[in-house]
Amino acid sequence: MDPQADSSISFLPHLEAKIRQTHNLARLLTKYAEQLLEEYVQQQGDPFGMPGFSPPRLSLAGLSGPSPSHAGLPLSERLRLDAAALGALPALLDAVRRHQAELNPRSPRLQRSLEEAARQARALGAAVETVLAALGSAARGPGPEHSATTALSTANSAASIFSAKVLGLQVCGLYGEWVNRTEGDLSQLVHGGVA
């Protein structure tokens, strides 16, 4: 019996278990992301949270929502994009948390939720990268978070409190979108099996 074949055969159940575990995590975090968004809009006051509220989308260098063409990409590429987005989100969530500490100091629960969301994004991103590595598809190099921290430029205008509220809404929304997208991509891997 070929020992290499043996080890790869014995490796598969572990990988499948890891994929399932990561998928379950993504599914759980999808619920938490919805709760975070609800909590966030409640603290900002109307019109945040009102039906049809659609503020201008601010540009976050290196991070946007999943593109419409995302679903058409190969699975490994989709998971790479998922991991990259999840890697960029913690810093943004931390920044939103710091700002909310000033804006809504009597809402420690929101601050805790933002802190937990950053940890969750980090954990899910790391788990997806582990799956990618096990599948032989390494994640890309330094992600958007790293490029953002090295770029130093001043904003065109001083940020206002309203635009800060909008930005926080966008970040919480992106967190939910990417966690949801990751869950969808992983479910394909769970049901399709490891090729």
Add this chain to the structure above:
Amino acid sequence: MPAGRPGPAAQSARRPPRPLSSLWSPLLLCVLGVPRGGSGTHTAVISPQDPTLLIGSSLQATCSIHGDTPGATAEGLYWTLNGRRLPSELSHLLNTSTLALALANLNGSRQQSGDNLVCHARDGSILAGSCLYVGLPPEKPFNISCWSRNMKDLTCRWTPGAHGDTFLHTNYSLKYKLRWYGQDNTCEDYHTVGPHSCHIPKDLALFTPYEIWVEATNRLGSARSDVLTLDVLDVVTTDPPPDVHVSRVGGLEDQLSVRWVSPPALKDFLFQAKYQIRYRVEDSVDWKVVDDVSNQTSCRLAGLKPGTVYFVQVRCNPFGIYGSKKAGIWSEWSHPTAASTPRSERPGPGGGVCEPRGGEPSSGPVRRELKQFLGWLKKHAYCSNLSFRLYDQWRAWMQKSHKTRNQHRTRGSCPRADGARREVLPDKL
């Protein structure tokens, strides 16, 4: 373009808010791009940005559009405040690209993050926003009270001024310093025993007064409380007495014995402890308090109902510590301890008092004499098994019998200590 003008009183009271850019890390500053308007072709700016205003004052604001498309105009723009569209008569066109708004007699902000004033395009899309902070400057905090747990720390509580926290977030800072020397210190551990409290955990001096005060600050100004002067030794409290035990007194159906230990944290210090006991029937919420328990660690509750479960708690006041003349501060009550009185045919009395190892209140002096007699008997009559326990057993027997007591005296013999059938009675009874 004209800026919004707050009421005259606000101008001197108002503190300029911190620039928001200082709250953002370089990470976020460098990722913010130019907002893309919902209409896709033009954006706008509201002035003033994030103003702070007094309740009842007026605001004049403008929404100025920057058009990429030639002919971009302010016509058709409208305002909302906290999601509600403002009446059109409150706004007017200043020029082709600027819509002005006049709000009078402003109410206090609905949320601590500021009221959301938004400028909309004709199609409802959001062009710009500004957050209004409308409130009142803080009032003087008052009613500061402090206590020290076992002389190791100091916790203070205060009452905020009437409107201080209602509309604008108000920051409270507890300050303290030694009265005769030293610098101002700021307490750091807040909300320990409620929203307006702070805990100083260590490095406190004794035998010298502190000055303590509270500073309240919000976007519209600050206020300072009166100064409280105290010596830590005058505000000492301690832990509840540990190891509270409640037990029956033989077969006596109207009594319970309560014992406890003095708080160990202060056992090495000179003080005269006072204790209080409270007790209640199991299914009642009314506590009865026994006040006159001074400096002893046991007590007997009498006059209780037979066959009834009682909850008992004890607390301690370490007054007079190191010679302090102040009244001292009661500890928290100990955890409730329960016990039941023995059941009896006869209904017992409703109330009760605490007796230091006594029976009915009227027999206090009798009981003391009995104690002395029993002590003498033990020495001279070789009856080492005589005890109060036997006396209480006799009382229980007497209560059960319902008859004129026939008293049997036995001379020259001593009863067994356990379950004796023949009992020795003190002569003087």
